[in-house]
Amino acid sequence: xxxxxxxxxxxxxxxxxxxxxxxxxxxxxxxxxxxxxxxxxxxxxxxxxxxxxxxxxxxxxxxxxxxxxxxxxxxxxxxxxxxxxxxxxxxxxxxxxxxxxxxxxxxxxxxxxxxxxxxxxxxxxxxxxxxxxxxxxxxxxxxxxxxxxxxxxxxxxxxxxxxxxxxxxxxxxxxxxxxxxxxxxxxxxxxxxxxxxxxxxxxxxxxxxxx
Amino acid sequence: xxxxxxxxxxxxxxxxxxxxxxxxxxxxxxxxxxxxxxxxxxxxxxxxxxxxxxxxxxxxxxxxxxxxxxxxxxxxxxxxxxxxxxxxxxxxxxxxxxxxxxxxxxxxxxxxxxxxxxxxxxxxxxxxxxxxxxxxxxxxxxxxxxxxxxxxxxxxxxxxxxxxxxxxxxxxxxxxxxxxxxxxxxxxxxxxxxxxxxxxxxxxxxxxxxx
DNA sequence: GGGAATATTCCC
DNA sequence: GGGAATATTCCC
Numbered sequence: 001x002x003x004x005x006x007x008x009x010x011x012x013x014x015x016x017x018x019x020x021x022x023x024x025x026x027x028x029x030x031x032x033x034x035x036x037x038x039x040x041x042x043x044x045x046x047x048x049x050x051x052x053x054x055x056x057x058x059x060x061x062x063x064x065x066x067x068x069x070x071x072x073x074x075x076x077x078x079x080x081x082x083x084x085x086x087x088x089x090x091x092x093x094x095x096x097x098x099x100x101x102x103x104x105x106x107x108x109x110x111x112x113x114x115x116x117x118x119x120x121x122x123x124x125x126x127x128x129x130x131x132x133x134x135x136x137x138x139x140x141x142x143x144x145x146x147x148x149x150x151x152x153x154x155x156x157x158x159x160x161x162x163x164x165x166x167x168x169x170x171x172x173x174x175x176x177x178x179x180x181x182x183x184x185x186x187x188x189x190x191x192x193x194x195x196x197x198x199x200x201x202x203x204x205x206x207x208x209x210x211x
Numbered sequence: 212x213x214x215x216x217x218x219x220x221x222x223x224x225x226x227x228x229x230x231x232x233x234x235x236x237x238x239x240x241x242x243x244x245x246x247x248x249x250x251x252x253x254x255x256x257x258x259x260x261x262x263x264x265x266x267x268x269x270x271x272x273x274x275x276x277x278x279x280x281x282x283x284x285x286x287x288x289x290x291x292x293x294x295x296x297x298x299x300x301x302x303x304x305x306x307x308x309x310x311x312x313x314x315x316x317x318x319x320x321x322x323x324x325x326x327x328x329x330x331x332x333x334x335x336x337x338x339x340x341x342x343x344x345x346x347x348x349x350x351x352x353x354x355x356x357x358x359x360x361x362x363x364x365x366x367x368x369x370x371x372x373x374x375x376x377x378x379x380x381x382x383x384x385x386x387x388x389x390x391x392x393x394x395x396x397x398x399x400x401x402x403x404x405x406x407x408x409x410x411x412x413x414x415x416x417x418x419x420x421x422x
Numbered sequence: 423g424g425g426a427a428t429a430t431t432c433c434c
Numbered sequence: 435g436g437g438a439a440t441a442t443t444c445c446c
Contacts, residue, residue: 039440040431087441088299088430094442100423101441132440133424164375167434171382178389185396192403196410203414210421250428251443298429299442305430311435312429343428344436380432 038127041098044086046124057082064113067121072112101132249338252309255297257335268293275324278332283323285398286391304387312343323394 038046049070052058060074060082072078072092079092087095099114107113118126249257260281263269271285271293283289283303290303298306310325318324329337 041441089442091442093444097424097443098441106423163434164379168375168379168382171379171386174386175382175389178386178393181393182389182396185393185400188400189396189403192400192407196403196407199407199411199414203418206418207414207421210418252429300430302430304432308431308436309429317435376433379434383433 036128036131038130039102039132042102042119042127042130045099046119046127048082048086049121063121069107069113069115070119072114075112102130103133247339247342249341250313250343253313253330253338253341256310257330257338259293259297260332274332280318280324280326281330283325285395286323287395290391303391313341314344 049061049063052060052062060077061070061072063070075092079090079095083092083095084090102116104114104116104119107115116130118129120126260272260274263271263273269284271288272281272283274281286303290301290306294303294306295301313327315325315327315330318326327341329340331337
C-alpha cells in the first residue's frame with residue numbers, strides 16, 4: 001500500500017541534499033540578506049513542486065495560478081505517495097508542522113494552500129532566505145554575546161582551518177591503514193580458500209585410492 | 212537491496228509504541244525510581260534483540276553470554292537489514308548516536324559491544340529507568356564557538372574551508388565503511404577456518420574407516 | 423499553530 | 435562521545 005521506495009530515495013536525497021545543507025549555516029557569510037544553504041525541507045518541497053510541472057502530479061499538488069503559493073489538492077494521495085518519496089514519513093500533519101516551523105501561512109480554510117514570501121515558483125534561489133522560527137533559549141546576557149563576537153577573530157578561524165587540515169591528514173592516513181588491513185584480510189581469505197580446495201583434492205584422491 | 216518494509220513497519224511501530232510513549236513523561240508519576248514509559252528507541256532496540264533469540268539473527272546481533280550487554284556482530288548486515296525494520300534510517304552511526312544519548316558504553320575496541328546498567332536480557336521492565344542525557348541549555352551557547360559567521364573572510368578562504376569540511380566528512384564516512392568491511396572479512400575468515408577444520412575432521416574419519 | 427520530546431544527521 | 439541543527443512525533 002505504502003510506497004516502498006522510501007529508504008532508497010531518502011538515502012539518495014540525503015546524500016545529495018544534506019551535503020548542501022551545511023548545518024551551521026556558516027557558508028556564504030558576506031551576502032545580502034543572509035543568504036544561506038536552504039534547509040533540506042525547503043529544497044525537497046520546492047523540488048516536489050517542480051516534479052509536478054512535468055508529470056500529472058499537478059492533480060495532487062501544484063503551484064497556484066500566480067505561482068505565489070502552493071496547493072495540496074489531494075492530501076490523501078499526497079501523504080501516501082508524494083511525502084514518502086521525499087521525507088522519512090507519510091504524515092500530512094508532520095509536513096504541515098514543518099511548514100509552520102518555516103513560517104508558511106495557510107491561505108484559505110477551503111483548500112490546503114500555503115504561502116511564504118520567499119517561496120515562489122521560479123525562485124529556487126530565494127529559499128536560502130527562509131529561516132526556521134527560532135525557539136530562543138531567550139535571555140542570554142547581551143554583554144557576553146557582544147564580547148564573544150569581538151573575540152571571535154580571524155585567528156580562531158585560521159586555527160579552525162589548521163585543525164581541519166590536521167584532522168584531514170590523519171583521516172587519510174587512517175584510511176590507508178584500513179585499506180591495507182582489508183587487503184591483508186582478502187589475501188588471507190584467498191589463501192584459506194586455496195588451502196581448503198587443495199586439501200579437498202588430496203583427500204579425495206586418498207579416498208579414491210583406498211577404495 | 213535495501214529492505215523495503217521500512218515505512219510500513221515504522222508506522223506500525225509508531226502507532227503502537229508511540230502511544231505508550233507519553234512524551235512529557237507525566238505518566239506513572241508516583242513510582243520509584245522514576246519509572247516511566249520507556250523511550251521508543253529503547254523498546255525497539257530491546258525487541259530487536261529478542262527477535263534474534265528465535266531466529267538466526269544472533270549471527271548479526273545478540274546479547275552477550277551473560278546477557279549484560281549486546282553485541283553487533285555484523286555491522287554491515289545490521290545496518291542494511293535490521294535497522295530499517297525498526298528505525299527510519301539505515302545508518303550505523305545514527306544508531307550509535309542514540310546509544311550514546313541514552314548513556315550506553317562501548318565495552319571493547321575489538322567488537323561492537325554496548326552496555327547499560329538498566330539494559331539487560333530478560334529485564335524489559337527496567338527500560339523505563341533509562342533516561343536521555345539532557346543537554347542543559349549550556350552556559351556557553353553555540354555562538355561563542357562559531358567564529359566565521361559575522362567575520363569578513365576572503366571568499367576563497369571560506370571556500371577552502373568548505374571543501375576541507377566536505378572532504379573531512381566523506382573521509383569519516385569512508386572510515387566507518389572500511390571498518391565495517393574489515394569486520395565482515397574477519398567474520399568470513401572465522402567461517403572459513405571453521406569450515407576447513409570441520410571438513411578435515413570428517414575426511415580423516417572417512418579415511419580412517421576405509422583403512 | 424506551536425511547544426516540547428524524541429529521532430536523525432552533521433560536525434567536532 | 436557529544437553538541438547542535440534539522441526532522442518527526444505527540445500533545446495542547
